[in-house]
Amino acid sequence: MKKLSEKEINSKLENYPDWEFYEDALHTDxxxxxxxxxxxxMNRIAFECEALNHHPEWTNVYNTLDITLTTHDEDGVTELDFKLLEAINKIVEVEE
Incomplete structure (x- = not known):
């Protein structure tokens, strides 16, 4: 899977206003x-991570969840990160 360009990433992020791109990764909370x-x-997201064999960097403090997505093998963001982002958004949308 190839690393996406900054232009490609920003174009895709237009559909995901709760996410930002910086430091070669996608970020949200x-x-x-x-x-x-x-x-x-988090538990529901974990099942999606296992299915995709792609795992976020995340932290939890009480009722907040901070998530960073990047593909370490490519030193940046790939389509795999966006697949996981979409799964996360669907899960969190249901939770809210």
Whole structure:
């Protein structure tokens, strides 16, 4: 999978206003009603990560989830990151 250009990434991100591109990665954060809802979303996202064999860098503090997506083998963002981004958005949309 090849690394996408900054132009390609920014064009794709027009459809995902909650995500930003910087430091060769896609970034977002979500805030949930409580810790349980946040952990539920993380667990559902984890299954998608395993299915894609692609894993985010993420941190959780109480009801917030910060996510960074990048393809380390390519030193940047690839289509795989956008596949995971789409899965994450669908999961979080259902949770909200």
């Amino acid at each position: 979500f805030e949930f009603e409580n810790f349980k809802d946040c952990m539920s979303a």
